Structure formats: structure tokens, C-alpha cells
Amino acid sequence: MQKYYPYLITLSHMINDSCQSVLPALLPLFIYTYGLTLEQAGFLILANTALSSLLQPLLGYLSDKLNQPRLIAAGTLLSACSTGMMGFVSSYESLLVCATLAGVGSSIFHPEGAKIMNRLGGGKKGKAMGTFAIGGSSGFAFGPLFAGAIAYTVGAHGLAAFTLAGIIISTVLFLLMPRIVAHAQTIDQAVATEHSTVAVQPLKNYWKYFGILFIIILSQSVNFRVVNAFIPVFWTHELGTSPEQGSFALTVFFSIGIFMTYIGGLLGDKYGPIKIIRLSLLIWLPSMFLLTQVPEFSVTIMMPLAYLILLMIGAAKAISYSPVIVLGQTYLAKSIGFASGITLGVSQTIGGIIAPVVGNLADTYSLPAAMMTLVPFLIVGLVASLLLKDPKKLQ
Structure with missing residues (x-):
């Protein structure tokens, strides 16, 4: 049964992130039901992400000190219960509360989840994180489809x-966690024995390069969260589709990630995470620009082009997912929990802070024009990626 432990953690990641994907998928419904502006819709995303973004580094830091893996179960439970309550509330304010609590659940889950998967991966951390990421990508892919249906x-x-x-x-996680932790300790010992002939280097934190990586994380997060939030609205308002098709677009966006997150982990192990991060940004930058231009194309090619670009953005995001986590954990080898809280948690949530700003610009001008403001963030991220250094050369 021990070989299935990583897949159990991955399954919990899928459920947790499927809860995170529900809110963007249902924004068209909430806009119609409560008569919301796009700025108010953006504040729902902000409520879902702001406190979560603040909590995750703190929880990651505490994870390094206290080591409480059962928080994985607690975070999943809180996210799931808060998401279910969205279907029973009757006001915009209640939605804000539910969205906030769902985000808190996510912030509790991710640092410990990434930390235990790092240990279960042994000498193949990229592959382990790629497997873990499949859970998140699957949740974001099928969550909108299920919620929309x-x-x-x-x-x-x-x-x-x-x-x-x-x-x-x-x-299940709460009951099995002691066994999972014991198995992780066995893997740690096996890895230590395998490398016993190599001089052990003291663990170090390279804050300078982690800071550069954080700039990249921020640029990706802003684009990811805003695209995630407004794709259903973009499809319905700008491309003239039904709300169901808007939810389906989110599924397309994340479906490519199911495969590419795993591939990105393997590529990171083979070529190094820095090269894969740069490749991601080189694909993402022109794709984001082209997406804002899609409504200007003829009706004949508009929808096929929109889906093609959406797939490119989803693939670009996905291939860098595992390399970013592994690189962050390597730069902060003494503080893996904190690194996980930033790279895995904050990277998924902090961009939501920008969502109300983009929503306000969309109300004032247009959604494509507002989304164009995301492109400079990717330019900054690409420049920052050129300043990263291979951790092996820092020893």
C-alpha cells in the first residue's frame, strides 16, 4: 500500500484545487443572480486569495518548525465545506465569507502537501512534484466542468x-498520515545511505536567488489568477458563447495541465528547472498578448484560435509548475515548508489581488484592454529568469 501514498496526496490535491476552481466557473451565474459588476466579481476572487496569500508563507514557516502533516487533511476539509456552502448562501456578503474560508483551506493544505511529496519523491523530486501537480491540474480542469454542470x-x-x-x-488522510510520515522517513534514510560516500554539504538558504524566483512567481500568478477568473466572462461577454461554454473553456485551459505538469517535472529533472521556467515564459508572453486580440478576428477563426491560444497558455503555465517548486525548495533547502508556501501556495493565490483592478479597468474600458495590462508582468518575469543561477553552482 505504501507505493500508493503519493497518489493519495495527489488525490487530495485534486479535491482541494477543484474547490478553488469553482468560484471562477460560477462567476457568470453570480453576476446574473446578484447583479454584480466585474469589479465586484474581482473582489470575490480577491476574497478567495488575499488572506490565503498572507497565510501561506506563515504556515510554511510554522510547518518547518512544528511539522504537522495532518494539516493536509484539515485544509482539504475546510476548502470542501466552504465550497459546498456557496450553494446555500443568499447574499453577496455570504459569498465573500465562503470564498475567503475556501482560500484559507487552500493555504493550510499546500505547504504541508508539497513538503511531504518532496520527501516521498526521494531522489526524483521533479517527478514527485509532477505527480502532485497532476492533482492540482485535474482539479482545476474538472472542477469548473462539474460545478458548471x-x-x-x-x-x-x-x-x-x-x-x-x-x-x-x-x-482517510487523517487516519493514514502517521503511516505516510513513517514511509517518508524510510525514504529519507535510504537516500542518505545511497549518498553516504559523498561529503555531506550543510544546508543553506540562498535568499537572493529565491527573491528573483519570487518575481517570476508573482508575474506568473498575476496572469494565471486573472485568466482563471475571467476566462468564463471573456468567453460569454467577448466571444458571445453560453455560460456552459465559458465553464468548458476553463476545463480546456486546465486539461492540458494534467499532462504538461508531469512532463514539466520530468524535463526539470533532465534539463534543470531554470531552462524549463524560461521556456514557459517564452511561450506564455506572446500567447497572452494574442488572447487579448482574439475578439478582433473574424467569426470563422475566432473560436478555434481562442482555444488554441488558451491551450498554449495552459501548457506554458503547467510545464513550469514543478520546476518552480523544486527550484524554490532547493534555494531554501533549510526552509522547505516556507519555500513550498511561497512557490506552491502564494503562486496560486497572490495574483488574485490584481483581479479587482482588472475588473475595474474592464468596467471602464473593456475586458481585452484590461487583460492587456497583464503582459508587462510576463516581460518582467522573463527578464528575471535570466538572472537565476543553477543551485549546484552555488555550493
């Missing part, structure tokens, strides 16, 4: 299905 057919009360799944997986 429920909300637009059965009704919003069907979101309780997320709560049920969360209760089941969190219970």
Missing part, C-alpha cells in the same frame, strides 16, 4: 458534492 442544471445546492468528497478524503 451542477449549477446550470441541477442547481447550486449540488455543490455539496464537493463537501462530501472532501470529508471522505480528509478522513
Whole structure:
């Protein structure tokens, strides 16, 4: 059974991130139900991400000090219960509360989740993080599709299905966690024995290069979160599709990540994480610019082009997912929990702070014009990637 432990953690990641994907998928419904502006819709995303962004580095730091892997189960449970409650509330303010608590659950889950997967990976950390990332990508891919199908057919009360799944997986994780930790300790000992003939280097933290990596994380997060938040609205308002097709677009966006996150982990192990991060930004930058131009094309090619560009952006984001985590954990070898809280947690949430700003610009001008403001962030990220150094050369 021990060989299935990484997949159990990956499954919990899928459920946790599927809860995170529900809110963007249902924004068109909430906009219609509560008469929200795009700026208010952006504040829902902000509520889902702001406190989470602040908490994750702190929780990662505490994870290094206290080591409480059962927080993986607690975070999943809180995210799932908060998501289910979205189907039962009756006001915009209540939605804000649910969105905030779901984000807090995510912030509790990610640092410990990434930390335990780092240990379970042994000498193949890129592959382990790629496996872990499949869970997140699957959640973001199928969460919108499932939530959209429920909300637009059965009704919003069907979101309780997320709560049920969360209760089941969190219970299993809580009961099995002592065995998972014991297995991780066995792997740690095996790796130490394998490298016993090599002089052991003291663990160091390279804060300068981690700071440069954080600039890249910020540039990616801003683009990822805003695209994640407004793709359904972009599809319905700018491309003239139905809300269901808007939710499907999110599924397309994240489906490519199911494969590319794993491939990105393997490529990171083979060629080094820095090269894969640079490749990601080289693909992402022109794709983001082209997406804002899609509504200007003829109706004949508009939709195929939009989906093609969406796939390119999703692939670019996905291949850098594992390399960013592994590189961050390597730069901060003495503080893996804190590094995980930044690279895995904050990278997924901090960009939501920009969502209300983009929403306000979209209300004032247009959504494509507002999304164009994301391109400079990617330019900064690409320049920063040129300043990174291979951790092996820093020893």
C-alpha cells in the first residue's frame, strides 16, 4: 500500500484545487443572480486569495518548525465545506465569507502537501512534484466542468458534492498520515545511505536567488489568477458563447495541465528547472498578448484560435509548475515548508489581488484592454529568469 501514498496526496490535491476552481466557473451565474459588476466579481476572487496569500508563507514557516502533516487533511476539509456552502448562501456578503474560508483551506493544505511529496519523491523530486501537480491540474480542469454542470442544471445546492468528497478524503488522510510520515522517513534514510560516500554539504538558504524566483512567481500568478477568473466572462461577454461554454473553456485551459505538469517535472529533472521556467515564459508572453486580440478576428477563426491560444497558455503555465517548486525548495533547502508556501501556495493565490483592478479597468474600458495590462508582468518575469543561477553552482 505504501507505493500508493503519493497518489493519495495527489488525490487530495485534486479535491482541494477543484474547490478553488469553482468560484471562477460560477462567476457568470453570480453576476446574473446578484447583479454584480466585474469589479465586484474581482473582489470575490480577491476574497478567495488575499488572506490565503498572507497565510501561506506563515504556515510554511510554522510547518518547518512544528511539522504537522495532518494539516493536509484539515485544509482539504475546510476548502470542501466552504465550497459546498456557496450553494446555500443568499447574499453577496455570504459569498465573500465562503470564498475567503475556501482560500484559507487552500493555504493550510499546500505547504504541508508539497513538503511531504518532496520527501516521498526521494531522489526524483521533479517527478514527485509532477505527480502532485497532476492533482492540482485535474482539479482545476474538472472542477469548473462539474460545478458548471451542477449549477446550470441541477442547481447550486449540488455543490455539496464537493463537501462530501472532501470529508471522505480528509478522513482517510487523517487516519493514514502517521503511516505516510513513517514511509517518508524510510525514504529519507535510504537516500542518505545511497549518498553516504559523498561529503555531506550543510544546508543553506540562498535568499537572493529565491527573491528573483519570487518575481517570476508573482508575474506568473498575476496572469494565471486573472485568466482563471475571467476566462468564463471573456468567453460569454467577448466571444458571445453560453455560460456552459465559458465553464468548458476553463476545463480546456486546465486539461492540458494534467499532462504538461508531469512532463514539466520530468524535463526539470533532465534539463534543470531554470531552462524549463524560461521556456514557459517564452511561450506564455506572446500567447497572452494574442488572447487579448482574439475578439478582433473574424467569426470563422475566432473560436478555434481562442482555444488554441488558451491551450498554449495552459501548457506554458503547467510545464513550469514543478520546476518552480523544486527550484524554490532547493534555494531554501533549510526552509522547505516556507519555500513550498511561497512557490506552491502564494503562486496560486497572490495574483488574485490584481483581479479587482482588472475588473475595474474592464468596467471602464473593456475586458481585452484590461487583460492587456497583464503582459508587462510576463516581460518582467522573463527578464528575471535570466538572472537565476543553477543551485549546484552555488555550493
